[in-house]
Amino acid sequence: xxxSPHPAPLRLATFLPFRLSVLSNAVSQxxxxxxxxxxxxSIWQWRVMAVTADTPGISATEIGQRTQMDKVAVSRAVxxxxxxxxxxxxPSTDDARRSNLVLTPAGLGIxxxxxxxxxxxxxxxVTALSDKEQAELARLMxxxxxxxxxxxxxx
Amino acid sequence: xxxSPHPAPLRLATFLPFRLSVLSNAVSQxxxxxxxxxxxxSIWQWRVMAVTADTPGISATEIGQRTQMDKVAVSRAVxxxxxxxxxxxxPSTDDARRSNLVLTPAGLGIxxxxxxxxxxxxxxxVTALSDKEQAELARLMxxxxxxxxxxxxxx
DNA sequence: CGAAATTAGTTACATATGAAACTATATTCT
DNA sequence: AGAATATAGTTTCATATGTAACTAATTTCG
Numbered sequence: 001x002x003x004s005p006h007p008a009p010l011r012l013a014t015f016l017p018f019r020l021s022v023l024s025n026a027v028s029q030x031x032x033x034x035x036x037x038x039x040x041x042s043i044w045q046w047r048v049m050a051v052t053a054d055t056p057g058i059s060a061t062e063i064g065q066r067t068q069m070d071k072v073a074v075s076r077a078v079x080x081x082x083x084x085x086x087x088x089x090x091p092s093t094d095d096a097r098r099s100n101l102v103l104t105p106a107g108l109g110i111x112x113x114x115x116x117x118x119x120x121x122x123x124x125x126v127t128a129l130s131d132k133e134q135a136e137l138a139r140l141m142x143x144x145x146x147x148x149x150x151x152x153x154x155x
Numbered sequence: 156x157x158x159s160p161h162p163a164p165l166r167l168a169t170f171l172p173f174r175l176s177v178l179s180n181a182v183s184q185x186x187x188x189x190x191x192x193x194x195x196x197s198i199w200q201w202r203v204m205a206v207t208a209d210t211p212g213i214s215a216t217e218i219g220q221r222t223q224m225d226k227v228a229v230s231r232a233v234x235x236x237x238x239x240x241x242x243x244x245x246p247s248t249d250d251a252r253r254s255n256l257v258l259t260p261a262g263l264g265i266x267x268x269x270x271x272x273x274x275x276x277x278x279x280x281v282t283a284l285s286d287k288e289q290a291e292l293a294r295l296m297x298x299x300x301x302x303x304x305x306x307x308x309x310x
Numbered sequence: 311c312g313a314a315a316t317t318a319g320t321t322a323c324a325t326a327t328g329a330a331a332c333t334a335t336a337t338t339c340t
Numbered sequence: 341a342g343a344a345t346a347t348a349g350t351t352t353c354a355t356a357t358g359t360a361a362c363t364a365a366t367t368t369c370g
Contacts (some may be wrong), residue, residue, distance in 0.1 A: 013310045017182045024179035027172045027305040071190035092257045097335045097348040115165045128302035137295045148181040155168045252318040252365045
């Protein structure tokens with residue numbers, strides 16, 4: 001009986017979780033650097049701005065759901081944005097615990113400046129793929145997301 | 156002239172950097188939890204073990220290159236593994252600054268326990284995709300990696 | 311050879327992050 | 341009603357992480 005001297009090989013470079021992590025970090029870092037350099041925003045602050053622009057009056061909890069941020073992270077990002085004058089907290093009339101969050105005019109202003117830059121950065125990335133490949137990638141990622149957390153509906 | 160009331164839309168849910176980040180986090184978290192729960196290892200310690208098993212006598216710097224970890228992270232992971240008795244530092248004879256790192260028998264033992272679990276976890280994930288889809292995903296990720304950091308050769 | 315510049319790796323410090331505790335309000339249940 | 345439970349959001353505390361400074365050994369080059 002062989003003593004299985006080299007049981008199962010595991011090459012990190014072909015291991016999907018590793019590759020995903022490295023790729024995601026490389027992409028995130030590029031984008032984070034852009035937001036920070038140009039506007040002094042963290043990625044989390046940017047995410048909060050994006051969903052608030054999309055849904056004015058959103059609550060912190062809802063932001064957490066949409067952005068996959070935990071509530072502490074949302075709380076901190078919101079606090080930072082308010083301090084910068086980009087976000088405003090409006091107490092909800094029907095539930096005193098929650099606030100309705102809206103971008104200030106200043107916030108909306110820089111949001112509109114960032115959007116095209118963010119889209120351009122993304123475009124530079126996905127332009128490496130044909131339209132068909134982009135669609136396929138989105139589809140495959142959707143499947144993986146479902147396999148990775150079936151309970152939570154990620155997107 | 157229209158006053159462009161809704162300049163460019165940006166839906167986070169379709170924005171590639173966001174999706175990549177969320178997917179990668181979901182996957183990493185599952186795996187990290189496994190390594191930590193079963194063996195008390197961080198993802199970084201696991202990565203160090205994996206490349207050291209693959210290339211016994213590797214140096215910290217080389218580990219950093221292969222795993223995309225910065226040297227501080229490598230240093231800390233190595234220190235932890237040595238403390239746990241899984242890794243051994245052998246001073247290099249021809250360069251006193253570097254150490255040749257090797258797994259101890261204990262380290263090799265748990266490495267061999269982890270590998271099948273890690274592969275099983277990955278399998279559970281990628282089984283959502285056909286072989287052909289898996290290959291396609293790998294190809295698309297490779298293209299993106301190149302577009303995201305052309306300078307550094309990620310894999 | 312020997313000063314200057316490089317490289318391997320660690321340490322220190324400042325910041326980021328997550329888990330758990332906490333405050334305040336709302337809801338449920340008897 | 342009012343006690344028990346749950347929810348929104350913040351604060352605290354302990355840990356993780358990155359940048360920069362540092363030590364020690366090596367290489368480069370006048």
